[in-house]
Amino acid sequence: MSGLGRWAGNRRQLGEILGELIEPSTRCALLGFPYYANVGDSAIWLGARALLAELGAEVVYTADHHDFCPATLAKRLPSGTILLTGGGNLGDLWPSHQRMRERVIGAFPRHRIIQLPQSVHFGDPAGLERARAVFDAHPDLILLLRDEPSLRTARRAFRAPSALAPDCAFGMTGLPRLGQPERRILWLRRGDHESAAPGEPPPDAEVHRTDWTAQEGADASWTAETQTVRRRIEKASAEVGGKAGDRAAAELADAQDRHAELQLQRGCRLLGSASAVVTDRLHGHLLSLLLGLPHVVVDDRHGKISGYWHTWGHDRHRSVARRAPDAEEALRTAAALLTDPATPRPARSR
Template sequence: MTGPGRWAGAGRRLGDLLGALIEPSDRCALLGFPSYGNVGDSAIWLGARSLLDGLGAEVVYTADHHDFSAAALAERLPSGTILLTGGGNLGDLWPSHQRTREQVIGAFPGHRIIQLPQSVHFGDPAGLERARAVFDAHPDLILLLRDEPSLRAARRAFRAPSALAPDCAFALTGLPRLARPERRILWLRRGDHESAGPDEPNGAEAPAGVHRTDWTGQEGADARWVAAAQAVRQRIAAASAEVRGTASARAVAELADAQDRHARLQLQRGCGLLGSASAVVTDRLHGHLLSLLLGLPHVVVDDRHGKISGYWRTWGHDRHRAVARRAPDADRALRAADALLADPATPRPTRGR
């Protein structure tokens, strides 16, 4: 494993923000476990777990947005702090996540609730009004936003105190060491409604030496990884059922351990996929952030709602042009990736055998 190294300052900023809100040995819950294949959300989850561990907080309940139980949470945490995982689902882009968020905030007015760093997007005024009614009714809700456009949107829309914070991925304590690259360029492209739209490099087919994929499935997984993932999903299902039934400390600990194992498997697969190429082109925010952490030369193309460019500008990522560039479309991104690889001054990541 290799650590984030030069990015430790962002992790410290997150730790300082949460340390002002959570006391050592505080009991808390962490909600929003990503039970799917989006590697970026697994990186966020593991970063949050690392932050809470570093603060000495006791996590007494975890759940994804499907298996969340208000009764189990109330039993495990009669009082304390509820943390909602970070990401890009505050708003109406991913309705099921937002519904769970509003359910939790509405059901627990006596708990402090901290929304970990999120990007915000509401396209439907009715959805924003519904969220405002729920958020503004809570007496102790704190919102952390990971880019300045989201911070401004949150301050316009909600009464809750809000602050700017880096993405939780910067609190990761270690990343897998990269193997030798198998291809020249990886084009990691969103296949969902956050994509900016049809934008294939050089038409329908990727050029020679460019592998086009996404990481939401099992791309990059070998048979051993698949077997491990199947086993841990079975553990999660069994532990989730037990938590819903008994909410015992033992069942909660087993569930959290299995969830962390699932997230580590996804992160391992995602970093291996990124590192399978000498350079990366991506329209995924965590394709960019993990490439930064890994030291991989890469070029980013914006998503439909400007999430990547908002984060890039907020945290001054122009200063990382030695390893990271922006481009307006896939063709120019591929040319920029070629230029990075051709430049002898471009830093190269440390790789294993």
């Protein structure tokens, strides 16, 4: 695993913010495990887990948004702090995540609830009104937002205290080392409704187009271990509310962490398969930054990337990261980065 020393300030800031909100040895729950192929959400999960471990918080219940059970959470955590994982799903872009969030906040008014750093987008006024009614009714809800536009939205919309915080991926303690590149440029493009649909660039043999969800970066051993880990998750999830609750909860969290590690491993292998990256995914950008990979970003439909970029001053990383208005310009910029002798090159294993 490679060090993340150059990003120690982001990690320290995250730790200080959470340290002010969570007392040492606090019993807590962490909800919203990413039981799917989004590598960025796995990085967020691993960063949060690492930060909570360093704070000495005792995580007694974890769940994804499908398997969450209010009765089991109440049994596992009669009092304490509930943390909702960070990401880009606060709002109506991803309804199942928002439904779980509102369900938790509405069902647990006596617990402190901390929303870990999120981006916010509401396109439907009715959805915003429903969220406001739920959020404003909770007496101890705290919202962390990862970009200035989201912070402004939250402060206009909700009564809950809110603060700016870096993305939880910066809480990770290390990343897999990169192997040797197999191609010149990787075009990691969203295939969902958050894509700005900038148009496909002309065919180019030097450019490989894919997305996290294509499951590239996996090999036979990765697939076999992932299947084993998924069986562990399913078994422990079914047992966590029963007599073996403590054992099952620990096994579930351990298996979830390993699932996230495997997704991160696959994602870093995919990013590292190229000499440069073009992407409209926020964590395509953030992981490329952390890995030191030359890359160019094209904004998503709702400005999530540009909001984060401007909030945290990513213009100062122009030696390795650039922005472009569309895919064609991004690919030209990526090619120029690769021919510029001033462009830093990431450490790679041989």
